Amino acid sequence: MNEHRRLFLKGTLAIGALSVAAGAGLLTPGDVLAAWPEAAFKAKTVDDALKGLMGGAAFESSDAINVKAPDIAENGAVVPITVSSSLKDVTNIAILASANPSPLTSAYELGKGTHAYISTRIKMGKTGDVIAIVKSGGKVYGAKKQVKVTIGGCGG
């Protein structure tokens, strides 16, 4: 009897969460948010985030990608990251922080004439790798750089 009750609660909770998500979707301009890769952003591991983003977790390490990040970040709430690449026909760039509760920080779609260059500031919960993923000519390349964090930036 008790077990049934538990199952029932679980079921209603799941439905509740779904309708909240749908409600949020309705409030925002639909066509804009539709493309936001929710599964990738909610993923808890780097592999899952990459699967959610591109359908596969595999990438080829490349020296043509340059990840500029501090060796030691004193404040994990603001870590400046610059990703640039000499690869041609770059269509997508993604920046992940491997040790974060949700590793995917951001994903970019590059338009015509846009250089393979992105500079931004991310949060890092603790010491980990910053992974830059670059999609060029349909192939996926990646590069890593370790950043040591002394104070976490994810509210820990």
Place this chain on the structure above:
Amino acid sequence: MAKSTIKIRAREKDGVVTVKCLISHPMETGSRKDKKTGKLIPAHYITEVTAESNGEKKLTAYWGGGISKNPYLSFKYDGKKGDKVKLSWVDNQGQSDSLETTVK
């Protein structure tokens, strides 16, 4: 007119336009606790930023809670002086803003 949440600077050098922008936004992940009440602060972050130049899409950025508060974004594209650069953002609570500037 309310003050825009966006600051953009766009400069051209040797046929390459460098766009730098700052957005004022709290970027709450939704997993941080209010120290006084112990309750979770609801998630509030920008999910999408788009940049257009003369009506042509140059960059679409999908962001999560892992981007710092008051986000900074910089990118480059092939362009010229006098180009119009328009930046807009949308967050997970349905708020949005946009601003257009001219490349110097």
